[in-house]
Amino acid sequence: MKICITSQGKDLESEIDPRFGRCKYFIFYDTETNQYEVVENPWREAPKGAGTQAGQFVASKGTKILITGIVGPGAQVVISSAGIKIVEAQGKVIDAINKVKK
Template sequence: MKVCITAQGATPDAKVEERFGRAPYFILMDSETEAFEAVANPFADGAGGVGPKAAQLILNHQVAVLISGLLGGNAKAVFESAGVSMYIYRSGGSVLDALKEFKNNTLERAK
């Protein structure tokens, strides 16, 4: 399953970025093999309305799950309409830590 995790850097060792639309990177990981691809967020420094634009960028990569700290209502609506499951991670750890918590079913679902 393809999982997207917001990140401050371009590797799975990077800290999770809590702000979805302003995340410098999106780490796309295979939940089974942990193979990954880093996607730079071209909207991170945008003036406004970056959440839905970033959400569409992620949807173009066919992800099934999103893990982030904070999700705005507009981005959430885009993911909900596409059937993407959303989870909250605010523990201050790495992308790998967030993936591990997801696999252990200990993450809170975004509401």
């Protein structure tokens, strides 16, 4: 299963970024292989529509669970329509992944 976590840094020890559409990085974690990919958020500085564009991107990566802080209404529609479960969390990325995996 693929999990996407919004992150302030590039590794699993980083803090979760509470801003979905304006997060610094997306970490895509595969629970089957325990491998992850880090992608810098290209919509972080977008004047508008950052959340919606980020939501479409996260959905295109095959994400099943999104771990983040706040998700705006536009992004929420895109994410929910894609069947992605949203989990609100704070703290370290790895701790949130381990909670979801249990």
